[in-house]
Amino acid sequence: MQLEQQLRDKLHKKDILLMTHIVLGYPSLEVNREVIKQMVENGVDCIEMQIPFSEPMADGPVILKANQDALAAGITVTDCFTFAAETVQKHDIPFLFMTYYNIIFKYGEEAFFKRASECGLKGFIVPDLPPEMGESFLALAEKYQLSPILIYAPTSTDARMQELATYGTGFIYCVARRGVTGKKSEFDQDFDSYLARCRASTTLPLAVGFGIQSKEDIEALKGKADMAVIGSRTIRLVESDGAEAVGPFIAGLR
Amino acid sequence: MDQKGFFGNWGGAYIPEVLHQTFQELKEEYARCRKDPDFWQEYLTLMSTYSCRPTPLTYAENLTRHFGGAHIYIKREDLNHTGAHKANNVMGQGLLVKRMGKKRVIAETGAGQHGMATATMAAKFGLDCTIYMGEEDVLRQRPNVFWMEKMGATVIPVKDGSRTLKDAINEAFRDWVTNVDDTHYVFGTACGPAPFPEMVAWFQSIIGIESAEQIMQYHGKMVARVYACVGGGSNAMGIFKRFLDEPNVELIGVEAAGHGANSGAHAIRLSSPDATPGVAQGYKTMFLQDEDGQMKHTHSVAAGLDYVGVSPILSDLWEKKRVRFESATDTEVMQALDITMKQEGIIPALESSHAFAGAFKEVGQLAKDEAIIINQSGRGDKDIFTIAHAFDDPSWKKFIIDRGMEYSK
Numbered sequence: 001m002q003l004e005q006q007l008r009d010k011l012h013k014k015d016i017l018l019m020t021h022i023v024l025g026y027p028s029l030e031v032n033r034e035v036i037k038q039m040v041e042n043g044v045d046c047i048e049m050q051i052p053f054s055e056p057m058a059d060g061p062v063i064l065k066a067n068q069d070a071l072a073a074g075i076t077v078t079d080c081f082t083f084a085a086e087t088v089q090k091h092d093i094p095f096l097f098m099t100y101y102n103i104i105f106k107y108g109e110e111a112f113f114k115r116a117s118e119c120g121l122k123g124f125i126v127p128d129l130p131p132e133m134g135e136s137f138l139a140l141a142e143k144y145q146l147s148p149i150l151i152y153a154p155t156s157t158d159a160r161m162q163e164l165a166t167y168g169t170g171f172i173y174c175v176a177r178r179g180v181t182g183k184k185s186e187f188d189q190d191f192d193s194y195l196a197r198c199r200a201s202t203t204l205p206l207a208v209g210f211g212i213q214s215k216e217d218i219e220a221l222k223g224k225a226d227m228a229v230i231g232s233r234t235i236r237l238v239e240s241d242g243a244e245a246v247g248p249f250i251a252g253l254r
Numbered sequence: 255m256d257q258k259g260f261f262g263n264w265g266g267a268y269i270p271e272v273l274h275q276t277f278q279e280l281k282e283e284y285a286r287c288r289k290d291p292d293f294w295q296e297y298l299t300l301m302s303t304y305s306c307r308p309t310p311l312t313y314a315e316n317l318t319r320h321f322g323g324a325h326i327y328i329k330r331e332d333l334n335h336t337g338a339h340k341a342n343n344v345m346g347q348g349l350l351v352k353r354m355g356k357k358r359v360i361a362e363t364g365a366g367q368h369g370m371a372t373a374t375m376a377a378k379f380g381l382d383c384t385i386y387m388g389e390e391d392v393l394r395q396r397p398n399v400f401w402m403e404k405m406g407a408t409v410i411p412v413k414d415g416s417r418t419l420k421d422a423i424n425e426a427f428r429d430w431v432t433n434v435d436d437t438h439y440v441f442g443t444a445c446g447p448a449p450f451p452e453m454v455a456w457f458q459s460i461i462g463i464e465s466a467e468q469i470m471q472y473h474g475k476m477v478a479r480v481y482a483c484v485g486g487g488s489n490a491m492g493i494f495k496r497f498l499d500e501p502n503v504e505l506i507g508v509e510a511a512g513h514g515a516n517s518g519a520h521a522i523r524l525s526s527p528d529a530t531p532g533v534a535q536g537y538k539t540m541f542l543q544d545e546d547g548q549m550k551h552t553h554s555v556a557a558g559l560d561y562v563g564v565s566p567i568l569s570d571l572w573e574k575k576r577v578r579f580e581s582a583t584d585t586e587v588m589q590a591l592d593i594t595m596k597q598e599g600i601i602p603a604l605e606s607s608h609a610f611a612g613a614f615k616e617v618g619q620l621a622k623d624e625a626i627i628i629n630q631s632g633r634g635d636k637d638i639f640t641i642a643h644a645f646d647d648p649s650w651k652k653f654i655i656d657r658g659m660e661y662s663k
Contacts, residue, residue, distance in 0.1 A: 054415065054548040055534045057427050058270045064414060077546045101268055102533045106547030128268045128536070132258060153272035155434060160274060178272055179432035 003122040003147045003170035006094050007205050007226065010045050016222050017045040018253065019207055021098065021231035023066035024049050025075030029083050031243050035234070038247035040091045043254070045227065048125055049087075051080045051099035058127040060182035062232040077107055081115050088120035096149065098125040101133075109136055113144040123147030123170045131167040138167055149173050152201075154194050161201035171205040171227065174198050176212070182232035185211035187220045195224045215253050228253075259448020260538075262573060264566035267447035268536050272431045277447065280438075283354050284449050288456070293349065297457070300345055304378070305335040307342075307460065311468035311627070316597040324478060324620035326613070327627045328600065329465050329493060336374050338367040338603065338632030339461060339489045344440055346457035348375040351438045358382040358433065361440040362426045364391055364419035364485070365558035365605060366398025367632055368442035373407035375440075383407040386425045388418040391557045397636055416551045419485075419561045423535050443486025444565035447536030451567050458492025465627055466496045478624040479504045479616075482631070483608035484579070485521070485558045487565030489631035494577065504578065507568060508612030510554030511581035519553035523564040524572045525579035532563075539566045555584040555644065556604035558632075582611035588644050590614055591634065603632035604640060 010017055020039050022032055036047060052067040052075055059067065080097075088095050097116060104112045104126065116124070123146050129137060131150070141148040147170030152161055154177060165172065174195065176185040185191070198206055208221055209229030218228045230253070237245050259267045269277060287293040301307040310333065314326040331339035344361075351359060359381050363369030369385040376383035385402055389411040392399055402409050415421040423446070430439045441450040444458070462480075469477050480497055482490035484507040497503040512520035523529040523540045532541035534549060542550045542562045554560040571577040582590070587604060590611035595601055602610055606629070613628045620626065634641060642650040 055420065055424055057424050057535070058431065060428070068415065071548060100534075102541075102543075102547040105533050106530075106543070106545070127270050128533075130267070130269060130271060130274065133266050133268050151271045153270070153274070155272050155275045157275060164271070175272060178434055180428045 002145070003094055004204065006122070007046070007171060011205070011226060014045070014254070016218060016225065016254070017227040018043065018218075018250070019046040019048060019209075019227050019229045020044050020234055020250070021048050021050065021229065023063060023070055023235065024051055024080045024083060025070035025073060026052070026066040026235070027069065027238070028073065029079065031238065032083070033087075034243040035238060035246050036087060036091065038243065039250055040093055042247045042250035044093065044250055046094045046096065048096045048098040049080070049084060051077060051097060051103050053100040053103055056100060058180060060180035060232065062182045062235050066235055077103060081119055084116075084121055085119040094122040095120075096123045096125055097121055101126050101129040104137070109140055113140045113146060117144045117146060121146065123149050125149045125151070125173060127151060131164065141169070151175060152198050154178060158197060158201060161198065165202035165204065168202070168204055171207050172198065172202055173229070174206050174208045174225065176208055176210040179210070181210055183211050184213065187217065192224065199224075218253055255448060255452045261451070261567045261570035264539050264569040265448055265451060266533075266538050268533050268538070269447050270431055273434060276434050279354065281449050283350060284453050287350060287353070297346055297349060300349070301342065301460065305341050305345065306333045308464040308468075309333050311465060311472065312600070313472060314598050317594065320593070320597055321614065321618045323618040323622065324624040324626050325473065326617060327469060327472070327477070327625055329461060329627055329629045331461060331489065331629060331631050332602065332606070332633035336367065336371045337636060338371070339458060339492055340368045340371040340442065340632070341374070342460055342492065343442065343454050343457045343488060344368070344371040344375045347438070347440045348379050351381065352379060354438065356436055356438045358384075358437040359440050360384045360386065360426050360429050360437055361442055362419065362422035363387050363442060364422070364560060365556065365603070365632070366391065366395035366402070366636065367558065369402050369407070369409070370398050372440050373402040373405040376407060377405045384429065385409045386412050386422040386429070388416070388422050389413050390417040391419070391422070394557050394640060395636065396639065418552070418557070420535065420549065420563070427536070443488040444491045444567055445486045445535065445537060445539070445563055451537070451565055454488050455491040455495060455565075455567055458488050459495040461489070461492035461629065462494060462496030465493060469625065469627060473625045476500055476503055477627050478620060479506060479626045480629070481506045481508060481609045481613040481626065482629040483508050483559060483605050484524075484564060484568065485510070485556070485561050485605060486563070487568045489629055491565060491567055493627070493629040494571075498576065505576065506612060507577050507579045508608045509579060509581040510556060510559035510608060511583040512553040512555070514583055515581060520581070521552040521554045521560050521562075522581045524568065525581050535563060537563075537566055539563050539569045555587060555640065556608065558603070558605040559608065580612050582608045586611045591641070600630070601634035602630045603634045604637050606631045607634070
């Protein structure tokens with residue numbers, strides 16, 4: 001089933017969806033496995049799994065360190081695919097890959113799409129691949145029916161948002177603020193008018209990420225966005241309190 | 255450069271969406287400057303009054319005699335204000351920043367020369383300035399850190415990854431996506447997302463324009479070869495650009511072979527089979543990376559050449575075989591530096607010494623009525639700690655120990 005439809009079906013039952021982020025191989029695939037289980041059992045609707053990259057330009061200190069530690073521990077792209085295939089089999093929610101373009105480019109674009117499709121993944125988030133640079137990537141997304149998740153930023157003009165929307169499927173990822181992942185965002189009036197601009201430019205569901213940390217943050221997004229993205233927050237939680245703390249945290253968010 | 259920022263198969267602009275708008279504005283302002291003859295005139299005036307342009311072309315009579323081949327000329331970018339070619343690019347971008355009305359500049363730096371130049375420009379133009387520098391380079395290039403801070407810049411040591419130039423670039427991008435509204439990223443070399451490679455090469459092209467005029471005046475005909483060291487590639491593009499349309503001028507880029515081309519500890523992107531095509535830091539080029547696309551650690555005695563990627567313009571010229579690429583090891587570089595100091599009383603930077611080492615290997619085989627130009631991209635006195643260490647100089651060591659004891663009292 002297509003990603004957008006899957007999310008819309010879920011939206012009939014919930015007033016806001018939850019997407020979470022894990023860095024594959026950090027601290028280990030073992031722990032990733034347990035964290036994902038806790039996330040799914042406590043109602044997470046969609047999970048983005050990051051294939052680590054040595055130069056994660058758009059990520060803040062928490063995810064940057066997670067990328068570096070996972071690579072130091074020896075994670076490979078092949079490991080990530082094997083893990084993805086196993087995970088998609090086990091859990092009945094959509095899974096995406098998030099990574100930087102070089103990982104895909106080096107693997108071979110078509111080989112990467114083919115393998116991802118075999119694994120049952122639903123789409124890709126690639127923060128350093130604007131559509132201008134992704135002509136063949138977008139064509140392959142269409143061919144393999146995987147969703148290229150396009151990204152909006154507060155600096156995107158209305159015209160730019162409309163342009164981006166023509167390339168995206170599944171949902172649009174709205175970056176809540178300028179900056180990198182993991183820092184707190186202010187959900188003020190400017191933010192509301194930004195989200196209103198996002199909403200006006202596309203019919204796709206809107207996911208909001210970057211700096212969402214608490215039940216209050218998610219409450220504030222209800223009615224304005226379709227999905228909240230929790231990224232660095234659960235990585236920090238696993239670091240401080242272990243994988244078993246993730247379930248109760250997720251359960252307390254909605 | 256084509257519409258999408260490519261040079262043949264290389265380049266592009268692989269940037270996060272948050273920077274899209276600011277790149278639009280940068281591209282528009284850059285295009286206006288390219289079309290405006292007053293802009294280039296303002297640039298030339300600034301460079302001749304604030305820096306030392308035109309820089310001399312020095313005839314190296316003793317080196318020429320020593321090697322017994324072609325006449326050796328040295329383009330003296332070391333005599334620029336702040337001691338390297340970096341000022342050419344930085345002052346140009348400074349004029350651009352003034353036009354765009356931004357109040358803050360950031361930059362990455364490897365050897366510290368680009369950071370120095372940016373801190374200087376920021377002081378002169380009244381801009382806030384933050385410099386990102388790999389922690390390892392902060393240790394290697396302490397004197398430059400001192401001067402940057404004295405000129406009012408904030409220097410942030412980058413502790414991620416290999417703690418060198420590429421990590422400083424990542425961190426500068428993280429700053430930029432956070433402070434994009436009031437900040438311009440003064441990219442230091444002819445790499446990164448378009449329009450940086452072409453823009454930086456444009457500002458640096460003044461090196462080659464002057465060199466061509468000077469060589470005609472002193473030597474009476476075109477040179478046979480031009481040598482430049484290649485890290486990111488800005489000094490090389492700067493001197494090569496003017497000669498690209500001179501079919502009889504051979505252009506040679508010298509990369510850092512570190513401990514040797516087969517050692518795994520080098521920074522050779524184009525003259526060894528170790529690098530492969532990739533996309534990182536906003537552009538597509540030949541990168542030193544593993545099979546998964548993870549960047550490898552590089553090594554060079556010269557911080558400014560210690561980098562995983564290379565200018566997409568140079569990758570294109572390499573692919574089209576217009577520029578030949580060679581490399582020089584740390585040891586060969588120290589020898590070239592030693593002989594240049596003793597024969598000519600000139601101290602090239604460790605980066606520039608790679609170009610000297612590359613030229614010295616070949617110049618003896620050229621006819622005596624030919625000439626070559628070596629681009630001395632920077633001065634070596636900034637490297638005093640590294641050079642003294644490499645020469646294992648006893649009197650310098652004693653000085654450091656004595657001074658250390660004095661400070662620890």
